[in-house]
Amino acid sequence: QVTLVESGGGLVQAGGSLRLSCASSSGRIFSSSIIGWFRQAPGKEREFVAGIRWGTTATYYADSVKGRFTISRDSGKNTVYLQMNSLKPEDSAVYYCNKDSDFATLRYGVPRGEWGQGTQVTVSS
Numbered sequence: 001q002v003t004l005v006e007s008g009g010g011l012v013q014a015g016g017s018l019r020l021s022c023a024s025s026s027g028r029i030f031s032s033s034i035i036g037w038f039r040q041a042p043g044k045e046r047e048f049v050a051g052i053r054w055g056t057t058a059t060y061y062a063d064s065v066k067g068r069f070t071i072s073r074d075s076g077k078n079t080v081y082l083q084m085n086s087l088k089p090e091d092s093a094v095y096y097c098n099k100d101s102d103f104a105t106l107r108y109g110v111p112r113g114e115w116g117q118g119t120q121v122t123v124s125s
Contacts, residue, residue: 002026002113004035004097009119017085020119022097024078029099031055035080036106037071039093039121046096048107052080060107065091087123094118 008020022035029035036051050071051060059071070083080097096118098111105111 002029002033002099004099004113004116006095006097006116006119009095009121011122011124012087014087014089014123014125016087016123017083018087018121020082020084020095020121022080022082027078029054029075029078032101033099034101034103034106035073035097035099036111037080037082038096038098039091040096040118041090041093044093049095050082051103051106053103060103084121087121089123089125092121092123094120 002024003026004022005025006022012018031054033054034051037049038046039049040046049062049065050069052071052073068086073080096115099113100106100111
C-alpha cells in the first residue's frame with residue numbers, strides 16, 4: 001500500500017505562487033496509478049483540482065485552475081508536484097493528494113487510496 005504525504009503549503013499573497021509536493025513514503029508508484037490533487041475549503045466539499053497518469057504523464061485539470069496550475073511528476077523521487085501560479089483568495093483550502101487506477105473514480109468518485117493530513121494553502125487578498 002502506497003502512502004502519499006503532502007507538503008509545501010503556506011501563506012501567500014494573491015497573484016503569488018506555491019509548489020506543493022505529494023511524495024510516496026512507502027514505495028514505488030505503479031504505472032497504472034493516477035495521482036490527483038484535491039482541495040477542501042471550510043464549509044465546502046472536497047473537490048478535484050488536477051490529476052496525472054503516472055505511466056503516460058497525461059494530465060487533467062478542473063476548469064477553475066486551468067492555465068494557472070500545473071501538475072507534474074518525478075518518477076525518480078516518486079513525487080507529484082502541483083505548481084500553483086496566479087493564486088487567488090478562493091484557492092485557499094487544505095490540499096490533499098490521493099490515487100486510484102481509474103480516472104472516473106478519481107475525478108468524480110471517492111479515490112481508493114488513503115487520505116493524508118493535507119497541506120494548508122492560504123491566499124491573502
